[in-house]
Amino acid sequence: MKLLTGNNLTEGYVIWWTGDGWSRHVEEAIDVDDKAEQLAQTEAAACRVNNPYVVEAEPGPNGPVPLHIKERIRATGPTVRPDLLLQPADKSAGSYVI
Amino acid sequence: MYRYDQYDQAIVDARVEEFRDQVARRIAGEMTDDQFKPLRLKNGLYLQLHAYMLRVAIPYGTVNSRQLRVLAHIARTYDRGYGHFTTRQNIQFNWIKLEDTPDILAELAKVEMHAIQTSGESIRNISADQFAGAAADEVCDPRPWAELIRQFTTFHPEFSYLPRKFKIGLTASDNDRAAIKLHDVGLQVLRGSDGEFGFRVYVGGGMGRTPFVAHLIRDYLPAASICSYLEAILRVWNRNGRRDNIHKQRIKILVHDLGAEEFTRQVEEEFAAIQPLGDDIPLAEYERIAAYFVPPPFEQDLSDALDLSDPRFAAWVERNVHAHKQPGYAITTISLKPIGGIPGDVSADQIDLLADLAEQYSFDELRPTHAQNVVLPHVRKADLYAIWQQLEAAGLATANLDLISEMIVCPGLDYCSLANARSIPVAQKIAERFADPARQLDVGELKLKISGCINACGHHHVGHIGILGVDRKGTENFQLLLGGSGAEDATLAKIVGPGFTEDGVVDAVERAVEKYREIRQPGERFLDTYRRVGVEPFKEAIYV
Amino acid sequence: MSDGAPLPSLRFRDDEPADEPAVSLDAFLDQPEAVSVRIEGGDDVRRLAPVLDRLRLVEVDFPRFRDGRGYSSARILREMGYHGELKAVGDVLVDQLLFMRRCGFDSFAPDGPIDTATALRALNHFDFVYQQATDARVPVWKLRHG
Numbered sequence: 143m144k145l146l147t148g149n150n151l152t153e154g155y156v157i158w159w160t161g162d163g164w165s166r167h168v169e170e171a172i173d174v175d176d177k178a179e180q181l182a183q184t185e186a187a188a189c190r191v192n193n194p195y196v197v198e199a200e201p202g203p204n205g206p207v208p209l210h211i212k213e214r215i216r217a218t219g220p221t222v223r224p225d226l227l228l229q230p231a232d233k234s235a236g237s238y239v240i
Numbered sequence: 241m242y243r244y245d246q247y248d249q250a251i252v253d254a255r256v257e258e259f260r261d262q263v264a265r266r267i268a269g270e271m272t273d274d275q276f277k278p279l280r281l282k283n284g285l286y287l288q289l290h291a292y293m294l295r296v297a298i299p300y301g302t303v304n305s306r307q308l309r310v311l312a313h314i315a316r317t318y319d320r321g322y323g324h325f326t327t328r329q330n331i332q333f334n335w336i337k338l339e340d341t342p343d344i345l346a347e348l349a350k351v352e353m354h355a356i357q358t359s360g361e362s363i364r365n366i367s368a369d370q371f372a373g374a375a376a377d378e379v380c381d382p383r384p385w386a387e388l389i390r391q392f393t394t395f396h397p398e399f400s401y402l403p404r405k406f407k408i409g410l411t412a413s414d415n416d417r418a419a420i421k422l423h424d425v426g427l428q429v430l431r432g433s434d435g436e437f438g439f440r441v442y443v444g445g446g447m448g449r450t451p452f453v454a455h456l457i458r459d460y461l462p463a464a465s466i467c468s469y470l471e472a473i474l475r476v477w478n479r480n481g482r483r484d485n486i487h488k489q490r491i492k493i494l495v496h497d498l499g500a501e502e503f504t505r506q507v508e509e510e511f512a513a514i515q516p517l518g519d520d521i522p523l524a525e526y527e528r529i530a531a532y533f534v535p536p537p538f539e540q541d542l543s544d545a546l547d548l549s550d551p552r553f554a555a556w557v558e559r560n561v562h563a564h565k566q567p568g569y570a571i572t573t574i575s576l577k578p579i580g581g582i583p584g585d586v587s588a589d590q591i592d593l594l595a596d597l598a599e600q601y602s603f604d605e606l607r608p609t610h611a612q613n614v615v616l617p618h619v620r621k622a623d624l625y626a627i628w629q630q631l632e633a634a635g636l637a638t639a640n641l642d643l644i645s646e647m648i649v650c651p652g653l654d655y656c657s658l659a660n661a662r663s664i665p666v667a668q669k670i671a672e673r674f675a676d677p678a679r680q681l682d683v684g685e686l687k688l689k690i691s692g693c694i695n696a697c698g699h700h701h702v703g704h705i706g707i708l709g710v711d712r713k714g715t716e717n718f719q720l721l722l723g724g725s726g727a728e729d730a731t732l733a734k735i736v737g738p739g740f741t742e743d744g745v746v747d748a749v750e751r752a753v754e755k756y757r758e759i760r761q762p763g764e765r766f767l768d769t770y771r772r773v774g775v776e777p778f779k780e781a782i783y784v
Numbered sequence: 785m786s787d788g789a790p791l792p793s794l795r796f797r798d799d800e801p802a803d804e805p806a807v808s809l810d811a812f813l814d815q816p817e818a819v820s821v822r823i824e825g826g827d828d829v830r831r832l833a834p835v836l837d838r839l840r841l842v843e844v845d846f847p848r849f850r851d852g853r854g855y856s857s858a859r860i861l862r863e864m865g866y867h868g869e870l871k872a873v874g875d876v877l878v879d880q881l882l883f884m885r886r887c888g889f890d891s892f893a894p895d896g897p898i899d900t901a902t903a904l905r906a907l908n909h910f911d912f913v914y915q916q917a918t919d920a921r922v923p924v925w926k927l928r929h930g
Contacts, residue, residue, distance in 0.1 A: 152339040154292035189269045216289050220654035222664045247912045247924040258909040279879055391914045397886035398859050401852025478856050519916045525925045
């Protein structure tokens with residue numbers, strides 16, 4: 143399946159197209175099929191997304207899972223800072239290490 | 241250190257307002273990302289994997305406590321509580337919002353800081369020897385020249401849309417701690433036979449996809465002509481550098497394609513045309529700047545004695561402390577590579593501590609290095625123990641300078657949108673494998689450098705051991721290189737053979753190190769043994 | 785800025801524009817009557833050195849705004865003593881106008897329209913400059929030392 147992703151223009155965080163808007167959670171992303179280019183143009187022109195592009199994904203138990211490791215890292219956060227993930231594994235994990 | 245006058249301040253303030261205007265136009269949709277991107281890059285603002293990243297300039301790696309406290313404040317207020325010291329002596333913040341950036345730049349401007357030309361196809365931060373003004377082996381402090389060149393290359397109207405980025409590095413010592421031969425232009429300050437200052441000029445070094453060691457194009461350039469000579473170099477490249485393939489547009493490619501001799505000829509021809517026009521900044525201006533870099537008021541007749549009875553303190557002194565030209569003083573490198581940590585990262589609290597230490601113990605100066613560490617340049621030996629205790633309490637006292645666990649590591653795929661593989665986990669695993677301090681000391685000096693992609697921001701080409709992360713059919717894979725050096729004996733490392741998995745490359749590094757221990761001769765570092773025996777013995781051991 | 789200058793072009797000269805169409809560099813050198821030349825990105829403007837006297841207009845093309853070769857072409861022309869009109873054409877964006885003025889450009893005919901108010905703001909952001917260039921602005925080092 144194909145997902146449309148990009149970054150929020152003013153704040154910079156990663157976003158995924160859900161069908162009627164943008165979400166920070168890849169689980170809510172939909173398959174954009176062949177509508178990607180048109181969508182990307184409209185949404186970028188309206189400043190609702192910066193630098194949109196298409197990503198390959200497969201269905202997962204909770205929603206789409208990007209195939210490439212880079213996109214999985216974009217979806218979740220830096221693997222070396224469990225406290226900074228979108229869903230923090232352990233909120234206090236980073237505070238004593240550095 | 242240099243202090244802004246009204247002109248420097250006005251320029252930085254105007255830049256903030258210009259960028260504020262540009263951001264507003266972008267947010268209002270008056271510019272596309274394609275049009276805005278070069279403008280935000282000229283203010284150090286990248287769009288990375290997770291957010292915008294802001295790279296704040298620390299010119300020639302010199303920063304004071306007041307500035308550090310603002311950097312800590314920025315980390316807390318606008319970011320997620322930490323920053324990262326880079327391989328060009330800058331600091332970067334990974335979680336910045338575009339809409340906050342004008343305010344951040346305004347706060348930086350108040351303490352004479354900026355993010356000008358820290359990215360994009362610009363003339364970047366001028367780097368310099370982190371031991372400037374403190375080491376006995378330098379001809380002079382190179383930083384006044386670095387400041388002069390910084391001003392000259394800031395918003396240079398002819399050279400703001402270059403084929404690619406352009407990096408200048410300075411040293412004033414035959415012991416090159418600034419890796420000048422891996423810069424687009426490397427300058428070594430010399431004293432001429434007439435006692436005046438001059439430069440040895442190297443051009444065309446760099447890492448990236450096609451690494452090169454810079455060529456010597458001028459044995460001696462009178463210092464008074466440095467600006468017009470740089471203009472000549474830049475103009476030859478700006479006019480003739482490729483513009484058709486972004487991977488072939490650095491000046492090193494032009495030097496390679498023309499040949500050093502022809503390139504030099506063109507530069508000298510252009511220099512002959514430019515130099516008489518009077519663009520050079522006069523020596524009076526150099527002297528005005530140099531007055532900010534006179535030696536600090538060192539105490540005289542201090543003792544060099546040091547109580548090393550605490551073994552942990554002694555171990556730290558042994559690795560991280562260097563001789564200072566002034567008796568009773570020392571140069572202290574603070575390793576930002578704790579075992580299992582993230583190389584170069586510092587928390588806001590740690591930045592505040594560094595500010596306090598710099599202010600109290602080092603004439604208010606801190607020096608980020610190109611190896612992602614920081615230096616307190618002028619510390620009384622009598623204060624070393626107190627400093628070490630405070631560093632210990634903050635997790636900043638790792639005694640591993642130039643040992644295998646003290647690596648240069650790019651942020652990699654955890655942060656960077658250009659990366660193919662994660663570099664930090666590999667570094668952490670290697671550091672943990674070699675965590676035993678006794679083992680590391682036995683191995684001795686071993687400069688290991690890790691890049692998460694072919695852009696080589698981790699300098700893997702010049703590691704004694706280098707690791708390059710690649711994407712092999714969607715999975716991370718790691719190539720091992722041996723035998724590089726970034727110092728005055730600059731050499732490019734060579735790939736040893738097929739790549740490894742993440743765990744596999746950790747094992748491979750260990751096998752290479754054990755081979756070195758097996759065949760080394762007394763006094764040989766890893767690099768020396770490699771240079772003596774070549775790659776074959778290592779290859780056999782690695783690919784057993 | 786001269787009154788009545790039509791948008792989207794901007795012109796900072798008082799004289800009348802040359803109305804002959806600009807020809808290519810090779811053609812210009814071949815045609816002793818030509819007064820206007822168009823410089824492409826890769827052209828060597830030093831070839832104009834012997835014929836500067838008859839030159840009234842040089843158009844320098846910027847094929848893509850990131851391509852900065854035209855800045856060097858302009859500066860070299862001014863350094864050689866060219867006083868005629870120096871026009872930046874092509875992919876020219878408002879945020880480049882100041883650098884272009886400093887390199888010697890005194891007129892602009894960009895592909896995309898440039899809003900006058902934005903242009904004036906862009907040109908007037910900076911009171912001080914660090915380098916001596918082709919324009920008349922005094923670099924900071926001269927202000928410091930007289």
